[in-house]
Structures are given as structure tokens and as C-alpha cells.
Amino acid sequence: MMPQNKKKTQTVLTPEPENAMARIFIKGFRPYLWLLLLIAAVYGQTLGFGYTNYDDDQLILNNQAFIKDLSHAGQAFRQDALSNPKGLFYYRPLLTLSFMLDAQLGGAKPFIYHLTNLLVHILSCWAFFVLLSKLTGQRSKSFYASLIFAIHPALSQAVAWIPGRNDSLLALFLLAAMAAFIRHWEGGKRRWFAVSQLLFLASLLTKETAVVFPLIGLAYVFFLGKSGLNPKRVIALNITGWALCVLLWYLMREQALILSNAWRGFKLFTLAEAAKGLLSYLGKLGLPFSLSVLPDIRNISWPKGAAIVVLAAGSMIWLGLKNKRLAAFGFIWTVLFLLPVIIVVPGPKTFLEHRMYLPFMGILMIVLSLALEKLSMLISRGLLIFLLMIFSAGSFVHSRSFKNDMVFWQNAAVTSPDSDIARNGLGKAYYQRGRLVEAGRQFLLALEQDPQNPVYLYNAAALYLTRNMTDSADIFITKELLLYPQYPKANFIKAQICQAKGELPEAEKHYLKEIGNNPRYLKSYAGLAQLYLEQNKKDQARGILNQGLQYDPQNTYLRRVLGELAAP
Numbered sequence: 372m373m374p375q376n377k378k379k380t381q382t383v384l385t386p387e388p389e390n391a392m393a394r395i396f397i398k399g400f401r402p403y404l405w406l407l408l409l410i411a412a413v414y415g416q417t418l419g420f421g422y423t424n425y426d427d428d429q430l431i432l433n434n435q436a437f438i439k440d441l442s443h444a445g446q447a448f449r450q451d452a453l454s455n456p457k458g459l460f461y462y463r464p465l466l467t468l469s470f471m472l473d474a475q476l477g478g479a480k481p482f483i484y485h486l487t488n489l490l491v492h493i494l495s496c497w498a499f500f501v502l503l504s505k506l507t508g509q510r511s512k513s514f515y516a517s518l519i520f521a522i523h524p525a526l527s528q529a530v531a532w533i534p535g536r537n538d539s540l541l542a543l544f545l546l547a548a549m550a551a552f553i554r555h556w557e558g559g560k561r562r563w564f565a566v567s568q569l570l571f572l573a574s575l576l577t578k579e580t581a582v583v584f585p586l587i588g589l590a591y592v593f594f595l596g597k598s599g600l601n602p603k604r605v606i607a608l609n610i611t612g613w614a615l616c617v618l619l620w621y622l623m624r625e626q627a628l629i630l631s632n633a634w635r636g637f638k639l640f641t642l643a644e645a646a647k648g649l650l651s652y653l654g655k656l657g658l659p660f661s662l663s664v665l666p667d668i669r670n671i672s673w674p675k676g677a678a679i680v681v682l683a684a685g686s687m688i689w690l691g692l693k694n695k696r697l698a699a700f701g702f703i704w705t706v707l708f709l710l711p712v713i714i715v716v717p718g719p720k721t722f723l724e725h726r727m728y729l730p731f732m733g734i735l736m737i738v739l740s741l742a743l744e745k746l747s748m749l750i751s752r753g754l755l756i757f758l759l760m761i762f763s764a765g766s767f768v769h770s771r772s773f774k775n776d777m778v779f780w781q782n783a784a785v786t787s788p789d790s791d792i793a794r795n796g797l798g799k800a801y802y803q804r805g806r807l808v809e810a811g812r813q814f815l816l817a818l819e820q821d822p823q824n825p826v827y828l829y830n831a832a833a834l835y836l837t838r839n840m841t842d843s844a845d846i847f848i849t850k851e852l853l854l855y856p857q858y859p860k861a862n863f864i865k866a867q868i869c870q871a872k873g874e875l876p877e878a879e880k881h882y883l884k885e886i887g888n889n890p891r892y893l894k895s896y897a898g899l900a901q902l903y904l905e906q907n908k909k910d911q912a913r914g915i916l917n918q919g920l921q922y923d924p925q926n927t928y929l930r931r932v933l934g935e936l937a938a939p
Contacts, residue, residue, distance in 0.1 A: 402514045406496050406521055409759075410489070413522045413766050417485045417531045423779035425665070425796060426534040429453050431470055431484060438467070438474040447471070448576075449627050460631070462624040465576040466537050484533045491539045492530045496521045498546035499732055505553060506595060506697060507739050515755055516735045524659035524765035528725035531770035532664070535725035537578045542729050544574035545584055552588050556596055556605055568612040575620040580729070582620075583707040585613040590703040594696040638716040644668055645713040648722045650676030652709070655724060656731055657682070659765055663786035664772050664779050665796075668720040670787040686741070693742040701736025708733065719792055776800045784813075791820030795827050802830070807838055825855045832864050841871050857888045863895050870902055878902055886918075893919050893926055900932055909936055 396405055422432055430453065437443050447467040451460050469487065477483030496517055503513035520526070529535040548570035555563035574581035592606060640648065648668065654675030655662060661672070692698050708729040712722070743751060772782040777800045783793035798813030814831045821827060828851040835844035845868050851861045866881035882899035885892065896919030903912035916933045920926060 397511050397514055402500055402510065402517070403497050405514075406500065406517060407493055409518060409763070410493050410496065410521050413763050414489055414492070414527075414530050414770060416767070417489060417770055417773070418482055420485055420531065420773060421481050421775040423532060423664075423773055424776040424799065425532075425779060426453065427484075427532075430467075430534055431474075432479060434470075435474065435479050438471045439478065441471060441475065444468060444471060448623060449630050451627070451631055460624075460628060462627055463537060463576070463578055465573055466540065466578070469536065469540060481533070485531075488530055488533060488536050488539070491536060491543055492521075495539050495543045495546065498543060498550070502546055502549060503736070503739065505550070506700070506736065507694070509739075512739050512743070516739055518755075518759060519762065520731060520735060522759065522763045522766050523656070523731065524662060524762055524769050525655040525724050525727055526731065527662070527766045527770045528664065528723060528773070529728045531773035532725065535723075538725045538728040541574055541578040541581060542732070544570050544577055545581060545587075545729070548574060548584065549587070549591070552609065553591065553596075555609070556592065556602075564608060564612065567609070568616055571613065572616045572620065575616060576623075580708060580711050582617060583711070585610065585617075586707055587704060588613070590700055594700045594703075639714055640668075640716055640720070644720065647671060647673045648713045649709065650674075650680070651722055652676065652713075652727055652730070653679050656727060656734060659762065661786075662724060662765075662769050662772075663782065665783035665787050665790060665793055666722045666724065667787035667790035667793070668722070669789040671722060690741045690743065690745050692740055693744075694740040698737050698740035701733045701740060703733075704736060705730045705733030719790075721790075721792075777804070789820070791817040791824065791827070794820070795824075795830060798830060798834075802834060802837075807834060810834055811838075823854055825851060825858045825861075828854075829858065829861055829864065832861075832868075836864060836867055836871075839871075841868050844868055859889050860885065860892060862888065863892065863898065866895075866898060866902075870898070875902060875906065891922050893923060893929060895919075897928060897932065900929075912936060 396402065422428060424432075431438065437446075447464040452463040452467055453461055470484070473483045473487050499520060500513055500517040503516055504510050507513055529539045548567050551563045551567035551570060555561075555567060571581065571584055574584065588609060589606075592602075648671065650673035651666065651671040654672065654677075657679030658675055663670075712726045712730070717723075746754075771778065773779055776796070780793060780797035780800045783790065784797045787793050794813045794817035798810045798817065801807070801810035801813060811831070811834050814827060814834060817827045818824070818831060828847050832844045832847035832851065835841070835847065844864070848861060848864045848868065851858055852865060855861065862881040862885035866878045866885065869875070869878035869881060879899065879902060882895050882902065885895040886899070889895070896915050900912040900916050903909070903915065913933065913936050916929050916936075919929050920933070923929075
């Protein structure tokens, strides 16, 4: 129960001194305009970026047939965001819907996806400014903190990397839900309750981290909330609403798990790994340099984070806390949004930087709770300008690491040299550019780290087949099929190898296996048709081509071969 006898800090928006700074930056709509301009200046370049081929290939490039068709909108609520039943299950249907809306406007062109990322970040920064103004009662300090948030280099990944949208979109929904909840708590009409609950449900359907929001709401009531009408009734109503939203989300997710036949497990970081990851995050927030597009647990650094903790503690002792309740709320906000990030292993053991998006908001709340008045106006403004300049330059430079797949994976391999994912990704980037020797070197380095990884085995086999080194290709694909008999496209590669060696019956067997396992992979039909033509089996070639055209009636290659067969 909320204690009634304790006087709470009031967060009434008090008039601030009218001066030149206020007239230029703070008055009226100006904070929103300045935030927009600063973000556009720093991140506008991302509109010309391409894809990194890290998750965005699965979410967008290889998923165009799904996301371009709005009739699939319902299916987005019944499957994993990555369509990956063998991996960690990511139930994020609203993220998928956001990509579907982009696809209606731009197809597979990356511009529209980057534009949406930019707009979502702008809206999130605006919403954060509104919330800070409400919590602190000071527009100027809230605006300055929002500027730091908007262009902090450690958050670049949430803007420049298309899949990083899940955190900025989550923040937008949660900040809006928080604003509506506060309106309802302070005596607003029931519609604010409904709006808050709907936005909370939307945040759950964007990313599972939102499940901690009810605790955030209760923390606000306890530490910062002004007593409204019938507080017990309002709390009970919201707790009931939150519980129903979580239950509905859980049932929807459970149904999607069943329909997808997905893997239900998950892994946890060890205590040492979690501590290392936490200190790594704190170090990057305090000193946002030496950033990485793919921070692997084996290569992240913790000493910088430890130094930041000591420095932060010293600053708090020196300046003191002016608003202890805001500090407590900010601390709870930070901890609740950090815990899922440093506890649950998100597939590979990485600490991606876009996951700091929400926790950093709590840290800025703690900063605003300090007695910053102890710093002279000259020092505080000088420090703000210095940070804005350094952070803007840092974000401008670091965001370029997401320009395309080659730049992305080169950064990943340099900053996380022990990461097998980075080596494999760089190998694919080289492979797609015809730099086959360099690609092979990276694939082998990836296999040294994880010798039984099906992706790495497949890539090595495909590479050696491309180089006409069929014996080497056969070694890798044979191992692949022994470990993973139904791995997508593995039988196709084996069939191609057998066909190149003149082992035609074996080639036919593996083509048919691939068609059985992966009937929508049309290259198998084309390869088998070619095999039949080599044996002058035109009727069988015609039949297999027609079978493939059932899945894509407009496929130009299959139609062309079929037309050649029909010619006299």
C-alpha cells in the first residue's frame, strides 16, 4: 500500500527565468524543433544507408513476399519475428507490422526503413522531453537532457541499424503509456486509462521487455505521484488492466509458439558475464568511444565501466541529491530495463548497444536529480556544449559503421575478433563481392570457433562449390547433412556437387530431398530440370518446372526454360 502520511515532492511546472537562452531554445514549440534539427543533422546521413545483412536480411530482404502483402498482417501475430523456430523466440508482431507498412511504401528499398527509424527516434525524444518536464517541472534541464539522449553515440545503433527500431519503437509506446497513466492517476477521465492500457499492450507486442512497465507505474505512484481522486481505486483498476494485458500477450505468444513449433528454451548469462556486460554498458554510456556494432562477450571491456561507477559515485557525493524521489524513480527505471538485457542470453552472447535505449533514460533522470546548481552557469553551459559537440561527432562517425554490410562486418571483425558471427558475416560480404579467397579465410575462422555450426558449414561448402573445388565442398556439406539432414538448401548444394561429379542418380535424390524439405526454394526445381535435360528426359523436366511454378507462377527463369522445352 502507498503510505499516505508522507509528503511527496511536487513536480509542478514552475516558471523559469526569461532570458535569451529560454527565448531561443525553451519557449513554446522550440525544444521540439531543435531536437528535430539536431537529430536530422547527425542522423540524416542514414537515409542513404543500405542493409547490414544482420537480421535485416531475415526481417526485410528475404521476407519481402510476406511483408509486402497486407493480408499477412494477422499471420504476424502467429509467428516469430525472424521466422526462426529453432532459435530464441522473438514475439514482436508490431515490429513486423511496422516493416509491413514500410514495404507498402518502398518495397525492399532501404530508404523508407531508415526514414521510419529516424522518425521513431525523433518522436521518442519528444516524448522523453515531455515526460522529463512532467517529472522535474523544469523544461530547460529536461530539454538539455533530451538533447544528450538524442545524439548519444552509444544509442546510434537504435537509429542507424534498421532492426534497432525495436527499442526506439518500444520506448515510444512506453513513454506514451506512461504519460497517459499519469493523466489518469492525477484525476483524468477514464479514456486515459484505456489509452494507457492499449499503449502498454502495444509495447508488449513490440518487445517483451515491456513486461516490467507495471512496476514502473507503481514506482511513479510511490515516489512521484500526486494523490488523485480515489487513489486505491485507480491503482486497483490499473493493476487489473496491466494483468489482463500481460495475460492476453502471454496467451497470444503461447499460441504463436505452438503454431510455429518453436524452441521454448532460453539461456542465462553467468553472474560474471552479467557483471562484465553491465560494466561494459555503463562504460559506453559514460565514455561512448570504442563502440562496436556487435560487442561479443569475449571482447567487451569492463574497466572503463568500473571507472565510470567510481566517477558517478563521487559526483553524487560532491553535488548531492536535490530530488531523492526522482533519483529513486530513475534508479528503478534503469534497473528494471537493464535486468532483462544482462540476464537473458539473446541468442549469441552479445551486448548490442541499442539495448541501452531505455535504461539510459533512467540514468538521465538520476542526473537531473542532482544539485546541478552547484556548478556555475558558465561551467554547466560549457560542459553541455562540449558534450553536444563531442557526442554529435561521435554519433555521426559511429553511425557510418551501419552504412552497408561490408562496413558493418569489418567493424564487427575488428572490434570483436573472437566472434564467429562476425567472421561468418564478413565472409558473406566478401563472397557476395566475388572476393572468394578472403571469404574462405573468414568462413574457416568462423568454423574454428564453432565447428558444427550449420550456417558456417553451408557457407564453406557453397564457397568451395563456387570455386569448383568440389571435393572440399563435399567434405563440408557431407558433415552438414550428417548433423542436420533437413538444413535448408544443404541437399541442393549436395545435388550440385554430385551433378558436377557426374553422379546423376545421387544428384536427383538430393534435389528431390530439397524439394520435399523446402518446396518454395525454386532453384531446386531449376537444377533438377537441368539434370533431366542432360539426360534428355524432357517430360520429367517439364513436369518439375510446372511443379515449381505452382509456388511462383511469374518466375521468369522457370518460365523461360519451360518455353524452350515447348519450342519445336
